[in-house]
Amino acid sequence: MSGARHPAGTHRARDPGAQPERTRLAWRRTTLSFALVIVLAGRGLVVGEARGRAVGGVAVALMALLWVGVLALAHRRLRALTSPRPAAPDAATVLGAAGAVVVTALLAVVLVAVRG
Amino acid sequence: MVRRTVRAVRLWFSPERLRAEGTTPDYRFSLANERTFLAWLRTALALLAGGIAVDQFLTDMRWAVRTAIAVALLAGGALCAIRAVNHWVRSERAMRRGDDLPASRFPTLLALGTAATATLVLVAVVVGWAGT
Known part of the structure; x- marks a missing residue:
């Protein structure tokens, strides 16, 4: 990382590593992966037996709401990452995204239990 | 151990304290x-x-085994997400202080856990296959 030694605005105006863009794409991959988890969870409600469909439906709906929340966090972060020297994400963004995944795991346990 | 955990968790929720340390990398x-x-x-x-896939696709398996594997994977996922926050905070702090990045045995444990689960699923599928 020899570029780090150059002060801002000299002959290294553009980051050759395209770091902000790579970070934006990482956020997109993450929300996409999250969407796939919810689609898979929803599949269980449509295919197979009707047992536990009501509780399972609520669990999947809550997962979808969490996904929308993460999408909003990601959107905010994607906009912050358009600046040439973006700051690190705040704790709310990091905790929010990870918290949504943890709660989704708990909801998936409920889903697995009621579908038995 | 408990005190260390409490301190780590407090750091997750207080970015100001993180920012007060060292210099911005x-x-x-x-x-x-x-x-x-x-x-x-x-x-x-x-x-x-x-x-979720284990629960949905390994339907020939006994309920207890299938649910146990599914819940183990889901718990592993939750653990992974919590650990992601902890590792992010620790790395951020290490960079601010100019320390070495934190070493962790978590990847090894995750790899061993994944290998064990994969073996379990494989055995269960083969046994179920031979049983029919």
Whole structure:
């Protein structure tokens, strides 16, 4: 990382590593992966037996709401990452995204239990 | 151990304390740390997908075995997400202080856990196959 030694605005105006863009794409991959988890969870409600469909439906709906929340966090972060020297994400963004995944795991346990 | 955990958790919730330490690192290092966090989050999501898939697709398996494997994978996913936050905070702090990045045995444990679960599923599928 020899570029780090150059002060801002000299002959290294553009980051050759395209770091902000790579970070934006990482956020997109993450929300996409999250969407796939919810689609898979929803599949269980449509295919197979009707047992536990009501509780399972609520669990999947809550997962979808969490996904929308993460999408909003990601959107905010994607906009912050358009600046040439973006700051690190705040704790709310990091905790929010990870918290949504943890709660989704708990909801998936409920889903697995009621579908038995 | 408990005190260390409490201190770590307090750090997750207080970015001001993180910012009070050391100097702001090159933004590219922070972004790399953020991408690592997101990669761990995707690992967590993959484990969730695995748990849900085990429950949905291994329907020939006995209920107890299938549910146990699914819940183990889901718990692993939750653990992975929590650990992602902890590792992000610790790396961010280490970069601010100019320390070495934190070493962790978590990847090894995750690999062993994944290998054990895969073996279990394989055995269960083969036994179920021979049984029919």
